Amino acid sequence: MGIHLLPLVSPFIMIGLGLIGLRPFLSYRHRPLNRVTPLMQDATLAYMWRILSNVLQLLLYVTLAIVILSYGLFRHVPIHHLITGAIGTLGITLVSVCQLLVIPYGIDTILTHSATYPWMGLHKQFKLAASLSAFYGGILALLAWGCVNWMGAGGLLGFSMGVTLAAFYMRVSGGLLKGASKNGNELGIARSGQLLAMDRRNPGSFLEMLGGILGNGIGYQADLMGSLAFTMVSFYPVLSGPTHLFFPLQVVSMGFLACLPAYAWCRYRIQSRHFSNVYLEGIYITITLAAMGTWALLQHTGPLNGHSPMALFMAYVTGLLGAILIGFSSEWLTSNQFSPTKTIAYHVTLGGSQAMAKALENAFFSNSLMGTVLVLIASITYATAGLMGLSMGALGMVGVIVVIMTGNLSGPIASLATKAATIEEQSSIICQNSERIEGIAATTIAIRGGFASGAALLAAMALGAQVLALIPMQPSLGHRAPLFIAVGLLGLGLPYLMGSLISRSTRKATQEVIEEIIRQPREIPFLLLNKATPDIRVAVDRVSQRIMDGMILPGVLLLTPPLLLAFFADPLVSMALVVGAFCSVFNAAHLWWTLGDALYHTRQYIQSGHLGGKTAPTSAVLASLDQTGTLYRDVLSPSSIAIIKAMLMLTIVLLMIIKELS
Numbered sequence: 160m161g162i163h164l165l166p167l168v169s170p171f172i173m174i175g176l177g178l179i180g181l182r183p184f185l186s187y188r189h190r191p192l193n194r195v196t197p198l199m200q201d202a203t204l205a206y207m208w209r210i211l212s213n214v215l216q217l218l219l220y221v222t223l224a225i226v227i228l229s230y231g232l233f234r235h236v237p238i239h240h241l242i243t244g245a246i247g248t249l250g251i252t253l254v255s256v257c258q259l260l261v262i263p264y265g266i267d268t269i270l271t272h273s274a275t276y277p278w279m280g281l282h283k284q285f286k287l288a289a290s291l292s293a294f295y296g297g298i299l300a301l302l303a304w305g306c307v308n309w310m311g312a313g314g315l316l317g318f319s320m321g322v323t324l325a326a327f328y329m330r331v332s333g334g335l336l337k338g339a340s341k342n343g344n345e346l347g348i349a350r351s352g353q354l355l356a357m358d359r360r361n362p363g364s365f366l367e368m369l370g371g372i373l374g375n376g377i378g379y380q381a382d383l384m385g386s387l388a389f390t391m392v393s394f395y396p397v398l399s400g401p402t403h404l405f406f407p408l409q410v411v412s413m414g415f416l417a418c419l420p421a422y423a424w425c426r427y428r429i430q431s432r433h434f435s436n437v438y439l440e441g442i443y444i445t446i447t448l449a450a451m452g453t454w455a456l457l458q459h460t461g462p463l464n465g466h467s468p469m470a471l472f473m474a475y476v477t478g479l480l481g482a483i484l485i486g487f488s489s490e491w492l493t494s495n496q497f498s499p500t501k502t503i504a505y506h507v508t509l510g511g512s513q514a515m516a517k518a519l520e521n522a523f524f525s526n527s528l529m530g531t532v533l534v535l536i537a538s539i540t541y542a543t544a545g546l547m548g549l550s551m552g553a554l555g556m557v558g559v560i561v562v563i564m565t566g567n568l569s570g571p572i573a574s575l576a577t578k579a580a581t582i583e584e585q586s587s588i589i590c591q592n593s594e595r596i597e598g599i600a601a602t603t604i605a606i607r608g609g610f611a612s613g614a615a616l617l618a619a620m621a622l623g624a625q626v627l628a629l630i631p632m633q634p635s636l637g638h639r640a641p642l643f644i645a646v647g648l649l650g651l652g653l654p655y656l657m658g659s660l661i662s663r664s665t666r667k668a669t670q671e672v673i674e675e676i677i678r679q680p681r682e683i684p685f686l687l688l689n690k691a692t693p694d695i696r697v698a699v700d701r702v703s704q705r706i707m708d709g710m711i712l713p714g715v716l717l718l719t720p721p722l723l724l725a726f727f728a729d730p731l732v733s734m735a736l737v738v739g740a741f742c743s744v745f746n747a748a749h750l751w752w753t754l755g756d757a758l759y760h761t762r763q764y765i766q767s768g769h770l771g772g773k774t775a776p777t778s779a780v781l782a783s784l785d786q787t788g789t790l791y792r793d794v795l796s797p798s799s800i801a802i803i804k805a806m807l808m809l810t811i812v813l814l815m816i817i818k819e820l821s
Contacts, residue, residue: 162459166408169415170301173561176419177294180286184265194359195579198695199263202369205699207256210332213707214252214325218245221324221718221809225816228726233820240317240816243306247321250302251384255329255377258291262372262572269576269596270589277592282429284572284596285437285565289422292380292564299384300411303391307404312395313819315404319388320812326385327717327805328710330378331661331798335706337374338665338794340366342786343672351676353687357581360686362693363676366702368578374793376571380564382801386615387411387557389804392811393550393622406460407554410475413452414445414558421445421562434599438566445562446479453558466544474540474548478555478617481536485529492525493756495764503761504770511780514761518784522754529749537620549621556617566600573597615800616748619741619807626811627734643735646724650739653720653806654747654799657713661798664709665790671705672698717805725813733814737807744803748796755792758784 222245226236265287273280299322306314344363348354354361391407421444428437453475457468492499499521507514540548557563577593585593675698685691724733762785766773775781 162409162456163405165412166300166304166405169412170297170304172419173293173297173415174301177290177292177297180290181261181294184261184268184283184287184290194692195582196263196267198365198692199266199368199575199579200260201695202365202699203259203263205696206336206369206373206703207259209700209703209707210329211252211256213332213710214248214328217324217328217714218248218321220714224718224722225813228722229816229820232726233817235820237313237816237820239310239313240320240812243310243314243317244321244324244812246302246306247318247323247388248325249321250299251322251325251381252329254295254298255381258295258380258568259372259377261291262287262376262575265572266576266579269572270580270583270585270593273576273580273589273592273596274586275588276432277595278429278432278434280576280592281434281437281596281599282426284569284576284600285425285429288568288572289425289565292561292568293418295380295384296415296561296564300408300415303388304405304408307408312404313815315395316392316812316815319392320808322388323385323805323808326381326388327801328714329373329381330385330801331713332706332710333370333373333378334794334797335661335665335668335709336366336702337370337378338789339668339702339706340370340672341789341793343669344676345782345786346669347673347676350673351680353680354676357578359582360680360689360693361676362679362695362698363672364578364582365693365695366672366675366698368575369699371578372571372575374797375574376568378797379567382797383557383560383564383567385801385804386618387560389615389622389808390550390553390557390618392808393553393618394547395815406463407550409456409460410453410554410558411560413456414449415561417445417448417452417559418561418565420448438569438600442559442562442566445559446483449559450476450479464545464547466547470544471547471551473543474551475555475558477536477539477543478552479558481532481552481617482556485532488528488532489525489753489756492521493753493760495760495767500757500760500764501769503757504764507761507765507777507780507784508770511784514758514780514784515787518754518757518761518788521757522750525753526746526750530745533616533620536617540617546621546624549617549624553618553621569600570597573600615804616745619803622807622811623734623737623741626814627731642732646732646735647739649720650736650741651743653716653736653740654743654802657716657802658795658799660709660712660716661794662790664706665794667709668702668705671702675701713802717802718809721806721810721813725810725817730814733810737803737810740806741803744799748799751791751799752796755788755790755796758788759792761785 222241225241230236269280269283272283303315303318306318340363344356344367347363348356348361357364394407421441424444425437425441428434428440454472457472461468463471491497494500503514503517503521506517536552537549540552544551573596577597580590580593679693679698680686683691683694686693720736721733724736762781765771765775765777765781771777
């Protein structure tokens with residue numbers, strides 16, 4: 160009985176610990192704040208209403224489309240799937256909004272405690288990230304348990320569809336804001352000539368800060384939860400019975416509980432001032448304890464779908480080790496501590512084309528390495544436990560999601576604190592301590608990326624293969640091969656068409672940021688004299704309006720083909736579209752991310768004092784390369800992965816709904 164209650168008890172534990180950890184930060188809301196925090200609150204509130212309204216519109220459009228098509232063709236509406244889908248969409252959106260509202264108070268607290276020793280600020284920053292992640296994961300796990308307990312597998316399908324669609328919207332819009340604000344701020348201050356990159360008079364500074372926390376923080380958190388929901392659904396075709404349906408949630412609950420000793424260890428290491436690799440240590444402890452807990456769970460559960468506990472455990476461990484391998488290989492190819500990025504920096508002195516050629520060389524090699532590792536993981540997991548082994552491997556990558564979310568959120572929070580200290584012109588001690596904390600938080604970026612991208616692609620392979628195995632093959636399908644090929648080619652081109660639209664939206668939003676940087680000092684009296692503040696609400700509203708308008712066509716392209724093919728075509732035709740899109744994303748997503756990350760770290764390496772430092776004659780080339788890399792790393796790569804997850808999830812859920820209705 161205890162194991163069966165684990166998916167219910169562990170979320171309450173995480174929610175309670177999260178609220179206890181957040182209480183000290185919320186108690187600061189009554190004291191006088193610095194001048195940056197109120198402006199950041201204005202920015203978050205303005206963007207929050209935009210996100211809420213647009214996610215609600217997305218939910219409404221999808222619901223209406225499914226209701227009209229299902230009732231028109233089958234005279235029945237899948238009401239339970241729609242309700243659980245709404246629960247998933249609203250749940251992840253509201254929890255993300257709560258995170259967005261709390262973080263500015265946390266920044267104020269972190270800066271206050273960074274005035275003496277770096278470990279004090281790091282302790283507050285780690286506590287804020289861990290508490291927000293625990294609360295986030297606990298709420299969504301509890302909602303998932305409720306949906307599964309209410310209506311079984313159908314509840315899991317609907318909930319996961321809602322989470323994935325909302326995660327797509329927040330991930331893509333957050334990446335758009337981050338890319339547009341970062342590039343727009345650099346270009347805007349160059350045209351203005353009167354402002355600095357981090358300047359209290361500059362609206363672009365606050366837009367860049369908001370973009371960083373949304374793109375790398377809130378959007379990434381939502382994307383991780385989408386990957387987890389995606390992975391849990393991959394168990395749907397191979398598990399049966401009310402008890403076994405909770406198995407993925409039980410594995411995730413083991414990951415929740417494994418975070419607790421890791422959290423205690425990290426706090427001890429920070430307070431004892433041995434914190435240089437504290438985030439890596441936390442990940443290793445959580446992985447080890449989660450693996451031990453999963454082994455005990457498998458021994459208690461017994462064989463699943465004809466596979467022994469040992470076979471399933473081997474698939475789980477293979478996924479864990481594969482994610483670590485992907486992360487460390489990406490770290491080696493992109494970090495400025497290793498030779499590949501240092502070589503790109505040397506080629507910058509030879510010209511921008513030479514540096515780009517070297518960066519592309521490394522990116523293509525990384526892409527081939529990523530593909531090889533994923534194929535190897537898929538082969539091993541399939542050999543050990545068949546199609547269920549693929550799902551276990553993907554679950555191994557996201558089963559420790561809370562510690563991955565903690566490490567991920569720490570980076571944007573630390574970066575935001577550093578920028579806030581610069582804008583506020585805090586003492587040199589606070590600025591130095593903030594920069595040191597930011598460097599510590601950045602130690603797990605590549606590993607987190609390996610877990611996220613690897614889990615998404617492996618789960619897509621697992622779910623797609625399982626659904627294809629369930630579709631009955633008819634001998635007369637041969638004459639329809641040209642149709643399958645045509646739809647598959649359409650799927651190949653669809654992500655690139657959406658990438659084109661997203662790039663256009665980024666360009667327009669970047670131009671809006673530039674115009675705000677030029678317009679506000681001209682129209683707001685005494686702003687340049689530092690006797691007034693920029694109108695952040697107007698700036699955020701105008702830029703976010705550009706971004707949301709730019710999300711309309713990609714959203715239509717994401718939703719329309721799966722809806723029409725699912726209701727009016729053969730299931731194999733629908734899967735042909737998804738397979739084509741998956742092959743396209745599989746090839747491009749990791750390449751774009753590696754290329755952009757390598758160019759970013761190349762600039763950081765040179766500006767830290769190497770090869771001429773910030774005054775090097777290659778500064779203009781570096782800025783251009785980094786701006787190009789921002790588009791690849793922060794916009795196109797995460798958008799493409801979010802697109803394939805949302806498209807595949809929507810297709811699978813629609814096919815299952817149609818199967819039930821017919």
